[in-house]
Amino acid sequence: MSDNHKTKSAASDLPELRIAYIGGGSLNWAVRLIGDLAAQNQAGGAGFAADLRLYDLDHAAAERNARLVGRYAAEGAPLRAEASRTLAGALQGADVVVVSILPGRFDDMAQDIAIPERYGVLQAVGDTVGPGGFVRALRAIPMIADIARPIEQYAPNAWVCNLTNPMSTLTGALYSAYPGIRAWGECHEVTKLRQIIAWLANRREGHLRWGFRDVTVNVLGINHFTFVSSASVGGIDMMPVYMEFARERLATGWRATPRDPADEHARYFEDENRVKFDLASRFGIAAAAGDRHLAEFLPQSWYLDRHEAFGFGLTPVDYRKRDQAAKRAQAEALDNGAPLAPAQRSEEALVDQLRALAGQGMHLSNANLPNRGQIPNLPQEAIVETNALFTGLGVQPVVAGALPDALAAVIAPHAMRQTALVAAVMEERWNDLFPLFVTDPLVAPLGTDRARAMYDEMLQATAAHLPEELVQGAA
Amino acid sequence: MSDNHKTKSAASDLPELRIAYIGGGSLNWAVRLIGDLAAQNQAGGAGFAADLRLYDLDHAAAERNARLVGRYAAEGAPLRAEASRTLAGALQGADVVVVSILPGRFDDMAQDIAIPERYGVLQAVGDTVGPGGFVRALRAIPMIADIARPIEQYAPNAWVCNLTNPMSTLTGALYSAYPGIRAWGECHEVTKLRQIIAWLANRREGHLRWGFRDVTVNVLGINHFTFVSSASVGGIDMMPVYMEFARERLATGWRATPRDPADEHARYFEDENRVKFDLASRFGIAAAAGDRHLAEFLPQSWYLDRHEAFGFGLTPVDYRKRDQAAKRAQAEALDNGAPLAPAQRSEEALVDQLRALAGQGMHLSNANLPNRGQIPNLPQEAIVETNALFTGLGVQPVVAGALPDALAAVIAPHAMRQTALVAAVMEERWNDLFPLFVTDPLVAPLGTDRARAMYDEMLQATAAHLPEELVQGAA
């Protein structure tokens, strides 16, 4: 740690990190993190203890999470937690801040998707780019700025992990509101490609030897539109193997296990890697994120219009609501005494990253950071996703090299609009927003007039979460 | 002049430039340049004498142009000319080289437009971006490189003016083939906006006082997709006046004089400025080039699909052929003794630029040059169009400042693809071409498969002008 906050855990000889967790009533990330913290000694190497300060607008949710921590602690995990009533209280003394908020309700998200759909614009996720990602950013940037400023005041040297989407713009908003912040944006999408490569490496050896964590990849791109230029397993260059496999499976796609037609979650969240394979053949570099995300950065005619043929679904917000209700029920059951399953390490990298920040070894994983040379053919200071090194010194980006030219020309305008969107919202230049909206490749084909009508309709639908001047301009 | 080639004209006390003119059998630029050279003393200030060395694959055309120079000289213009049988002969000892070639025949250009049209892709000009501009560049880049290399050998310090389209890629090709070249790309499109502003300035004063040369503008963008961020006439900031005018005329458009319905040239080459006015209202900055050019950089749905409503035509190559035949007949008549009209100064800036290079005053005009800081939010070294200063020291770019963010995100990928296209052709990386082709906004909506079919068809149609490996890859 670069400051001296870190102390030793009372209950153990381990270094202890104080972690402020902001949000997380979403039930998703918070519970997984708690499980990973409890399970962390499974990862091998020395671990760390954690003192969690949980802050959520829904204080009851924070308290429920604190009780969950307590149950793991009772079983010996080096954890403690308390729910904080104020943001300042949670931040004070924090070594690490985790930001995981929901920008607006699912009903807002539903409108982000439904309104464009009426204009003929399809979105598979709707939280990153395209009209949905744009309007979600409009709601979220001020919320994130309202978290960054107290971080500057109460925990200026803390390491700050953003888990909230849209990742690029919101990580950018953290840096815009507090330029000295030590923040990175964390996302697990690249895992998907690493799992395919691990499968290929195992096939090559004839037995199960490698997991995705054994696959070292060089990551380049922006969040949810990430690529991998080289991959190594046990010192073997796996890229030729992968590219050959992608060519072979271009027409059929591939999954590690067959899809269960009854599995609604799989239908909406999983894919057959056909977009990945197609992009690899187009641009000569492996695409890394999930197909639903990749598709949204490109003209609708490429993949979204043919999403069924390409084997991926458009996630309905309706399903998200049902899924959330189920998770809430689980959490409440757990809180009411349902038996606690043994902690199991998830596929998330956050706890590995925290352990390295606690000075227990190094960790390399992809992270979203301002571009300071990582990718020379994307704009400086745009938020890019490449490998970053986590050590006791903090988070440092690794120079990844250049993207293929044609791909850089696809990614750069997205990155430029993301940077400009953050700046326009932070500086309250409301009139500068529509030119950014209308030039997104999912919006541009509508023409300027229909795009404007759609934009105004979308702002009205989520007006409760937007500044008044912005909505009035749209009225 | 930075070298000492320049001598005094025998026939006058004026400094004399030796000018190698490469190409120009096109009858268009060469004749206009000769007229401007003859008329140049009308421009006020001291002039210069010119010793022209004309080189054309069609040697008879070069000889005809030399005879035309002779007629002006006989009337007292400080000019002399001879047709050179070799490129080396024309270049040896040149102070200035003018490159004005036709990359392929009009029949090739006709295919550049007709094939995409069958795929539903409309182009107004087809020589700059989009599928037509791309394939034209494939033909022309090697031709231009074959001119740049002898320039390095025979006239390494000469000032080189490229007049050939596609301007950005071909100026880039000159620098790629001979990095030490002192080249700029010259284009008159910005004149169109300056004329509107001069008209507005005259309206404001109530009488005819200003011409377009009195309008100082700050130019930013890439060739044929240029913008103007500020404009001054006699010290008055004309930008608010223009922006107000653009808003007023958004729906109706505007022309200085009504269009004659019988004027076929006007139908195909002129416009009503409605694209300019619309872009001004969208991006908050004045668009400067002709509407036909501006439209091709944007999604087809914006302007090309509605070109009639927006008041501009799609120029048929058929008309170009008829126009060329008429010009050739004129040239032949002149060559056969038809009376020579008095030389009149055209609207082109080239002779003004040459006079400044000859050390006779300064001249400021827009020019295409590698980006060395002129526009900070476009990629370094891409060929951009901004003001450049012409003096006895040469051509120096003027720092223009940043484009509005949303517009920069539209222009940057065009500039990135142009740079990459030149590099791929020069390095014979044929497989890297299609990814650049398919991501052009006029091509991308086709989807990758139909775009590939169109690409292959276009290459076959112009195969005679392309390297064999490239065409085979497309077969």
Added chain:
Amino acid sequence: MSDNHKTKSAASDLPELRIAYIGGGSLNWAVRLIGDLAAQNQAGGAGFAADLRLYDLDHAAAERNARLVGRYAAEGAPLRAEASRTLAGALQGADVVVVSILPGRFDDMAQDIAIPERYGVLQAVGDTVGPGGFVRALRAIPMIADIARPIEQYAPNAWVCNLTNPMSTLTGALYSAYPGIRAWGECHEVTKLRQIIAWLANRREGHLRWGFRDVTVNVLGINHFTFVSSASVGGIDMMPVYMEFARERLATGWRATPRDPADEHARYFEDENRVKFDLASRFGIAAAAGDRHLAEFLPQSWYLDRHEAFGFGLTPVDYRKRDQAAKRAQAEALDNGAPLAPAQRSEEALVDQLRALAGQGMHLSNANLPNRGQIPNLPQEAIVETNALFTGLGVQPVVAGALPDALAAVIAPHAMRQTALVAAVMEERWNDLFPLFVTDPLVAPLGTDRARAMYDEMLQATAAHLPEELVQGAA
């Protein structure tokens, strides 16, 4: 003008600029500017009228200058002036702001030179770099910031000309205090080289034809350490002629006219160009500023230690005081009715620059501006001196190209320290100052301990003009 403040003069048909003149009680620049304004129609081309608002801490001096303007106006010059009692009053409505202050008194300047001299550090001027320039900047940066902030408030779009030394740091301070400022730093030193070149051009032609204004030069460097990479007179490349001349006169030096031994001013302010000639032979590029200034950027052993042999003097502050007293007496005599000599155009470029800003033609001259590509091998955003273009659009830097490598390695650290000095003072990081001071090439050879003693002594001597915390740190 980019705003619409400019109006027509009541007394004439000329465009009128409102000029706020801040400082100028120094009697030097203000009187020369007033004379140039009165004489400007001599320059040819259309002129402009001026409405001056004079502000000086010494209000009587401002009033005296206003009366001087009145006398010229009475003779028909299109000028008017009033002395303003407040800075805000002078700035309100200004089209142009001229900043010409004296940072501290001559007694402070005397210490800036005398103390280092006791440590064996010689300075010829002591106002730019070295220990004297550094401490002068410490005094002046906060004063300049106190002018920049009201400019942001009262005249945010005005063009701001800084005439105050140290030029690089103070122009940097204007941009640091108000990043949106439209400021340039104006200095006449390059004129010295242009005059030599004009003399050489006249010698070549055998008669007096050219003045220094006919010499177009490409300027590169930082203020007072400027170089010229190419020079053109009437289209002739004069650089080979100059370099040959510099070689010939390396040993003897050269002056246009012999030095009058009785001329004290000449003894202290003029030179024999031997430093210029020596630097040209060392680095292969012409040095442009006065020898006294050039010498201060280099190790003392190069020129300062041998200043008599090299034919230049170390200007005593004592002489400056006497000179100022003489000028004051002249000004008072004039104010008391002494006859007004006819206005004569001086060698300063400021009025030419203002005329261009008023929309009356273009003007090219060297100016100090943030590096935005002008010189690629000096740091971006450092204040550099290159040509800038003045037009109705404002002041725009011209891309000058790279310095020779070895020279860039001499200039870059000066530029880096200047940028860092401004930042440290503006952010009140007092401890970061000494590391910058001790690494200046005139200071470094002292060793760190003696340098520290000298630094502390210098701060104490001018403590009245410095922040208390800074001086305490030095106590």
Added chain:
Amino acid sequence: MSDNHKTKSAASDLPELRIAYIGGGSLNWAVRLIGDLAAQNQAGGAGFAADLRLYDLDHAAAERNARLVGRYAAEGAPLRAEASRTLAGALQGADVVVVSILPGRFDDMAQDIAIPERYGVLQAVGDTVGPGGFVRALRAIPMIADIARPIEQYAPNAWVCNLTNPMSTLTGALYSAYPGIRAWGECHEVTKLRQIIAWLANRREGHLRWGFRDVTVNVLGINHFTFVSSASVGGIDMMPVYMEFARERLATGWRATPRDPADEHARYFEDENRVKFDLASRFGIAAAAGDRHLAEFLPQSWYLDRHEAFGFGLTPVDYRKRDQAAKRAQAEALDNGAPLAPAQRSEEALVDQLRALAGQGMHLSNANLPNRGQIPNLPQEAIVETNALFTGLGVQPVVAGALPDALAAVIAPHAMRQTALVAAVMEERWNDLFPLFVTDPLVAPLGTDRARAMYDEMLQATAAHLPEELVQGAA
């Protein structure tokens, strides 16, 4: 590995790297590397097998080294080696190339130091910067280029480790001769600071727990003039502890163990860290390299003039010769059957780096690489020293952040001169060399004339190793 050369060792299940070792008759690095390869399994984690191809102008030395490898192999180390008669033969099929040559003989090095000494210029080492480092680079750059070109031909994808000094210029020369090379420069000097910090961490804990490999440091600078901005041991920020220690020991210096007055090696190669401590107090950042190296980048008055007071020696080349003779005798004894001591891991990082390149885990250590964003306030593409990450993907620089401003202004001109020196030699621009030589801070105080005399004398003394044109220019 990014190519597929790597195979499995016949003798083991380990991945095997083929390593071409160029040079190494120096007896120093080669023997240490062989020992480290033999000892590598001591480091924990999986290891690798090595197939060495040894090439030396002194073929007998290469054969002797091959026999040494054979002895370790006979004891079970997974190694094999053969001496190659040609460079091409050694390179063909190499996964890794190690370059460790001696540029000239010790007699040349003796002159690099003795001649400047006669001019009053002291050097502690004379192989990095200053007159000695410059002339050594003149000898070595062409030699290194003659190795880089065959690497391009025979092993274009190999990882290339340069061990030869001057490190910055020679690593730059590798990239200049073959821009696609995958080279890094390896140096152990930063170890010295890490050992002090480990000692401090152990003192803090009260027992011996940490070694220098447990100290994670953020390295910034150029080779032999490196700094550390943060340091972590077991998650504890050690920088405040170190800075406090440096202040305390400013006057006395510090060594882990007392110096044995009889130990000649210690006298000439070790130090008391007083330069490190002094620089830390001056610039607010820890200096990392040995004091003898650090001193040579600064004015002679700072440390070299007072080297005895500062506790470090000026290494006589005479001692280097005796030391080499002793090492040669040892090597010959070993070759003649003297007993082989058990392989012990040295402090060098090279084998750890190779193991990571072989896909066996990650390794982080400082390396010399072109600046692609690692240090934003040093010039892009200059060779800088920061941390780099070694994995199965190769060597990737880690973004280190900015140097303190004043220090950047000291380092940047060194880096600029190094880059320019390489370019001038590679392009045979001999006249551009002296301006770079004369502006080095150890040379500049001589004045230009004496510096020129020294330069010419130094070139004559080593003329046998220099191009004829260069020496003639100096005659």
